[in-house]
Amino acid sequence: MHEVTILGIESSCDDTSAAVYKHGKMLANVIATQEIHRQYGGVVPELASRAHQEQIIPVVDTALKKANVKKEEIDAIAFTKGPGLLGSLLVGVSFAKSLSMALKIPMVEVNHMQAHILAHFIDDPHPKFPFICLTVSGGHTQLVLVKDYLDMEVIGSTRDDAAGEAFDKIAKMLGLGYPGGPLLDKRAQLGNAEKFDFPEPKVKGLDYSFSGLKTSVLYFLNSETAKDPSFIEHNINDICASVQKRIVSILLSKLKKASKQYHINEIAIAGGVSANSEFRNTLLAVADKMKWNTYIPKFEYCTDNAAMIAMAGYYKYLKNDFVGLDVHPSARLKF
Ligand code: KG4
Ligand code: ZN
Numbered sequence: 119m120h121e122v123t124i125l126g127i128e129s130s131c132d133d134t135s136a137a138v139y140k141h142g143k144m145l146a147n148v149i150a151t152q153e154i155h156r157q158y159g160g161v162v163p164e165l166a167s168r169a170h171q172e173q174i175i176p177v178v179d180t181a182l183k184k185a186n187v188k189k190e191e192i193d194a195i196a197f198t199k200g201p202g203l204l205g206s207l208l209v210g211v212s213f214a215k216s217l218s219m220a221l222k223i224p225m226v227e228v229n230h231m232q233a234h235i236l237a238h239f240i241d242d243p244h245p246k247f248p249f250i251c252l253t254v255s256g257g258h259t260q261l262v263l264v265k266d267y268l269d270m271e272v273i274g275s276t277r278d279d280a281a282g283e284a285f286d287k288i289a290k291m292l293g294l295g296y297p298g299g300p301l302l303d304k305r306a307q308l309g310n311a312e313k314f315d316f317p318e319p320k321v322k323g324l325d326y327s328f329s330g331l332k333t334s335v336l337y338f339l340n341s342e343t344a345k346d347p348s349f350i351e352h353n354i355n356d357i358c359a360s361v362q363k364r365i366v367s368i369l370l371s372k373l374k375k376a377s378k379q380y381h382i383n384e385i386a387i388a389g390g391v392s393a394n395s396e397f398r399n400t401l402l403a404v405a406d407k408m409k410w411n412t413y414i415p416k417f418e419y420c421t422d423n424a425a426m427i428a429m430a431g432y433y434k435y436l437k438n439d440f441v442g443l444d445v446h447p448s449a450r451l452k453f
Contacts, residue, residue: 122435125178125192125217126428129210130202130230131257132161134173135424138185139432144240145185147418147425150177159296160286167205174213181424192223194440196431199227200451201257207447215443224440226431229451230422234388235264236433237419237426245384245413252373254397255389255421256282256297259326259369261376262453264386267433270453273380274324274372281365282391284328288335288361292350302358303394309355311363311396314338318368324376326368335361366397370404377408386413390421 126137132155137147152169155161182189197214200207218225235251238244245251245264250273253260259281261274279287282299289298294305317334319327339357342349350357369391377383385405391397392414405412419425 122193122432123187123191124226124428124431124435125181125195126424126426126431127174127178127195127197127210127214128230128422128424128427129170129174129206130198130200131206131422132166132169133422134170134177135422136174136178136181137424137428138181138187139425139428140185140187140191144425144428145187146181147423148177148181148184149418149423156296159290161203163203163205166203167209170206170209174209178213189221192221194224194226194431194435196226196228196427196434198230198233198427199445200448201230202447202449204447204449207449211445211447215445219443225445226434226439227441227445228427228430228434229453230427231258231260231262232268232270232453233426233430235262235270235386236267236430237388237415237423238386238413239267240419240425240429241416243413245386245411248380248382249384249386250373250376250380250382251386251388252369253388254281254369254391256280256286256299258389259328261324261372263380263382268437272453273376274326276326276328277321278327278329279332281326281328281369282389284332284365285362285391285394287332291336291339292354292357299391299394302362303396305355305358306362307359307395309357309359311359313353313356314360316360316364318364318371324372324379326372328365328368331361331364331368362394362396366394366400369397370400374404374408377410383408383410384413385410388415388420392420393417
């Protein structure tokens with residue numbers, strides 16, 4: 119069953135990535151991060167698609183070389199259909215089509231959000247079905263009930279900003295660089311998280327909201343800097359620690375609620391924000407108390423990567439779930 123070789127391609131946002139999955143092992147996962155966006159403080163879609171065009175061939179070549187796999191050995195190409203930036207997705211989809219034609223091999227389309235979850239199956243140990251996965255990235259915050267590899271149900275999602283976006287936007291207000299999440303995390307480790315209290319949003323059910331928090335931080339900073347222009351400079355670490363504590367408490371309170379509601383204690387985390395130190399520490403403490411089995415993939419499989427696309431492609435390959443050359447990307451693809 120494992121005797122299959124899949125090439126995975128990911129190009130939904132600002133990382134161009136290619137991965138090779140062969141005989142049950144992820145042999146390569148090459149990621150080219152686009153540095154060009156840093157100077158603009160956010161992803162510029164036009165620049166992203168141009169960079170994907172420049173990088174996709176070298177990235178795929180490097181992945182194949184690293185895996186020591188020849189093009190002729192590939193059984194299928196898995197690519198990200200969406201969600202993501204349309205221009206970026208188009209580069210991956212077009213590349214997959216031309217390679218599929220040249221090599222006469224089938225294509226598998228992959229939903230990026232499902233792939234983040236299936237990244238848990240690249241390495242052992244992996245969660246047992248059914249499990250709950252909280253996917254937290256710059257673009258998404260989603261609670262998903264995972265019943266099987268390809269049977270998933272979104273049970274909660276953000277009504278406005280994603281958690282990573284909240285980290286990035288607040289970091290920007292504080293004058294930190296981009297992407298701000300990791301920089302805010304670093305500052306927070308030096309600060310007092312009890313110093314400032316930011317409000318918890320009142321959202322019913324399992325949905326999230328982060329835009330209220332963002333606004334309250336903005337008002338707070340405006341009023342404090344009106345009194346003392348060096349307020350941010352003098353309190354930066356404490357502000358970061360307090361903001362981070364609130365974002366993490368919001369994330370975990372809904373996760374606890376979902377676990378109780380569905381009587382599930384297999385809990386998985388995916389997406390770039392799962393690198394956050396406070397999130398990891400608090401999650402472990404909560405897991406201990408709630409008797410959860412928790413799963414966090416290796417960091418290179420948490421942020422955007424093609425290994426997760428190859429993995430998802432593998433499960434769809436087993437079901438002969440292929441697409442034709444008329445396939446097109448979908449920026450707002452749902453499950
Ligand atoms: O999954 P990802 O690489 O890309 C998306 O699909 O969005 O996630 C990137 C997000 C960014 O918002 C980044 O600031 C956030 O993950 N992030 C962090 C940390 N590392 C990455 N946020 C908080 N703390 C971190 N240590
Ligand atoms: Zn992602």
